[in-house]
Amino acid sequence: MEFSSIIAMILIGAIAGWIAGKLMKGRGFGVIGNIIVGVVGAFVAGLIFPALGFAVGGGVIASIFHATIGAVILLFVIGLIRKA
Template sequence: MVAIGAIAGWLSGKIMEGRGFGLFGNIVVGIVGAFVAGLIFPALGFSVGGGVFSSIFAATIGAVILLFLIGLVRRG
């Protein structure tokens, strides 16, 4: 989960250009985003399947959502 979160954090930093926290910060956000996606997606009924690539995809979505929310809180 840590390695997938690290990859997802890097990807989310590239997707959310200008909202990241640098390489290390984005990796931490990716790990937390992977955890959040692992909790929220099944509760909402979403399933991205099994495997490494689907886990990276779900973790990246979770990290992008987390970066977006952190950006809203930082502005407000």
């Protein structure tokens, strides 16, 4: 993995985590936490979407959309675990 792809993954994760934090109304974890949630959310969505037969497409906007949906799912699950 090249350095530029790591930077791109962190930037897309940061944007996706920020959007997911806004969509989930206050369930964000700050800047660093949102980056982590965005990156992990992209990984989660990468596992779930192909199993469901859902394709988002290619490009930066599709990557942000993909990672945001995964981050929202991740924040929802974390919220359920926190309540238990």
